[in-house]
Amino acid sequence: xxxxxxxxxxxxxxxxxxxxxxxxxxxxxxxxxxxxxxxxxxxxxxxxxxxxxxxxxxxxxxxxxxxxxxxxxxxxxxxxxxxxxxxxxxxxxxxxxxxxxxxxxxxxxxxxxxxxxxxxxxxxxxxxxxxxxxxxxxxxxxxxxxxxxxxxxxxxxxxxxxxxxxxxxxxxxxxxxxxxxxxxxxxxxxxxxxxxxxxxxxxxxxxxxxxxxxxxxxxxxxxxxxxxxxxxxxxxxxxxxxxxxxxxxxxxxxxxxxxxxxxxxxxxxxxxxxxxxxxxxxxxxxxxxxxxxxxxxxxxxxxxxxxxxxxxxxxxxxxxxxxxxxxxxxxxxxxxxxxxxxxxxxxx
Amino acid sequence: xxxxxxxxxxxxxxxxxxxxxxxxxxxxxxxxxxxxxxxxxxxxxxxxxxxxxxxxxxxxxxxxxxxxxxxxxxxxxxxxxxxxxxxxxxxxxxxxxxxxxxxxxxxxxxxxxxxxxxxxxxxxxxxxxxxxxxxxxxxxxxxxxxxxxxxxxxxxxxxxxxxxxxxxxxxxxxxxx
Numbered sequence: 001x002x003x004x005x006x007x008x009x010x011x012x013x014x015x016x017x018x019x020x021x022x023x024x025x026x027x028x029x030x031x032x033x034x035x036x037x038x039x040x041x042x043x044x045x046x047x048x049x050x051x052x053x054x055x056x057x058x059x060x061x062x063x064x065x066x067x068x069x070x071x072x073x074x075x076x077x078x079x080x081x082x083x084x085x086x087x088x089x090x091x092x093x094x095x096x097x098x099x100x101x102x103x104x105x106x107x108x109x110x111x112x113x114x115x116x117x118x119x120x121x122x123x124x125x126x127x128x129x130x131x132x133x134x135x136x137x138x139x140x141x142x143x144x145x146x147x148x149x150x151x152x153x154x155x156x157x158x159x160x161x162x163x164x165x166x167x168x169x170x171x172x173x174x175x176x177x178x179x180x181x182x183x184x185x186x187x188x189x190x191x192x193x194x195x196x197x198x199x200x201x202x203x204x205x206x207x208x209x210x211x212x213x214x215x216x217x218x219x220x221x222x223x224x225x226x227x228x229x230x231x232x233x234x235x236x237x238x239x240x241x242x243x244x245x246x247x248x249x250x251x252x253x254x255x256x257x258x259x260x261x262x263x264x265x266x267x268x269x270x271x272x273x274x275x276x277x278x279x280x281x282x283x284x285x286x287x288x289x290x291x292x293x294x295x296x297x298x299x300x301x302x303x304x305x306x307x308x309x310x311x312x313x314x315x316x317x318x319x320x321x322x323x324x325x326x327x328x329x330x331x332x333x334x335x336x337x338x339x340x341x342x343x344x345x346x347x348x
Numbered sequence: 349x350x351x352x353x354x355x356x357x358x359x360x361x362x363x364x365x366x367x368x369x370x371x372x373x374x375x376x377x378x379x380x381x382x383x384x385x386x387x388x389x390x391x392x393x394x395x396x397x398x399x400x401x402x403x404x405x406x407x408x409x410x411x412x413x414x415x416x417x418x419x420x421x422x423x424x425x426x427x428x429x430x431x432x433x434x435x436x437x438x439x440x441x442x443x444x445x446x447x448x449x450x451x452x453x454x455x456x457x458x459x460x461x462x463x464x465x466x467x468x469x470x471x472x473x474x475x476x477x478x479x480x481x482x483x484x485x486x487x488x489x490x491x492x493x494x495x496x497x498x499x500x501x502x503x504x505x506x507x508x509x510x511x512x513x514x515x516x517x518x519x520x521x522x523x524x525x
Contacts, residue, residue, distance in 0.1 A: 010414035014449045017422045021438035021445065025488050028436040037488060 134177035157255025183225035408451025421448025470511035
């Protein structure tokens with residue numbers, strides 16, 4: 001470069017002198033907006049470089065934020081994921097506590113409404129390992145004065161009965177168990193029947209004659225004939241009903257959520273619970289008894305008796321509505337005799 | 349014309365580099381610039397002949413040194429710009445720098461002492477100078493200066509004629525070899 005300049009020194013000097021004068025001219029000349037030409041040239045010359053630099057650094061910044069910076073983003077993402085997981089866990093715990101508080105509040109209300117009854121709150125601690133057995137275990141036992149054949153309910157309705165009592169726990173048979181029976185009646189017509197477990201989520205109500213008008217959604221309550229469940233406890237509603245031989249096939253949808261039991265109530269006595277406040281589902285107020293029918297049959301409700309259809313005096317005869325005092329049934333027709341093992345007696 | 353060119357065009361080895369008395373180049377250039385500015389106030393006719401341009405051409409082709417030629421042209425042109433009051437500095441400077449360089453380069457290859465050669469060279473350099481001026485004005489000043497016109501042709505012919513006599517007068521400033 002230097003050699004070429006020395007060889008062409010006159011030409012190089014010419015270029016330098018001309019260039020210097022061009023710059024001198026550019027310094028003096030003002031273009032539009034009173035901008036010196038040399039400034040105009042400078043801006044024009046530097047603009048592509050500046051644009052290129054801006055493009056380069058913006059893409060470099062994009063490269064940094066898009067790739068290299070992702071290392072930090074990944075770490076931050078992991079931290080956020082862990083934080084979200086922890087928050088979700090806390091949220092579930094809070095939801096669980098809120099649900100538990102709600103359940104306890106319901107239980108407390110139930111206890112306050114039926115303050116005259118002796119009852120014991122219990123928690124379900126495990127279920128049966130046998131899929132065919134609809135039983136569960138509660139955390140109340142002999143030390144809590146729990147005894148066999150005590151009724152287990154929830155504020156929603158009947159759950160089952162205590163079948164085995166241990167020192168600190170008890171085994172409860174659900175009303176859906178095949179060996180379970182509950183004396184029941186329709187809340188409006190007072191027609192009696194027996195709730196039988198089938199092993200399915202929905203038990204059936206047996207011993208209701210075909211002539212009895214049963215509607216879907218009809219409320220079913222305990223009759224108290226089994227000497228286990230006090231009269232008037234909500235059992236469920238009719239899910240479906242159709243004629244059978246010799247009795248109707250009535251499927252009952254339990255009022256209590258038997259598939260998600262957590263807190264239950266053990267009734268320490270069999271005293272009939274007082275009707276709850278209007279609107280509370282705990283018990284169903286009895287309706288006034290209809291006029292007695294001429295051919296009223298009497299239910300053989302004894303602890304040794306049973307709901308044996310074969311012993312029904314007139315199974316096909318229409319059943320009558322029951323009054324308040326259903327332990328002395330005033331049904332127009334014979335109500336099937338309930339066996340104690342089906343009406344809350346030992347399942348064995 | 350052909351014989352005159354043949355007489356003028358000699359080999360580079362035979363071309364003599366003229367030297368001048370010390371200070372004569374500066375003094376002549378200064379006088380030319382002052383005279384150009386002084387005569388300018390007496391009317392347009394004084395602008396017909398660009399005396400500084402003729403000085404640049406003469407010393408360029410006489411000294412036959414491109415470096416001194418372009419420097420002299422730059423100095424005279426800038427000085428002329430300075431005296432013009434309305435021209436940006438460098439307008440005449442660029443043009444006369446190129447003329448000085450080109451005149452020195454050409455003078456190093458051909459004999460420019462012949463009056464016809466001086467006439468032709470002055471004529472050519474006048475238009476070359478004008479083209480540079482016009483280009484610079486168009487490019488930098490955004491003005492529509494003409495590259496060529498009949499008026500410029502007349503001026504160039506007059507300048508070339510004046511140059512023949514002026515150069516002969518300036519030859520007296522040469523040192524005798």
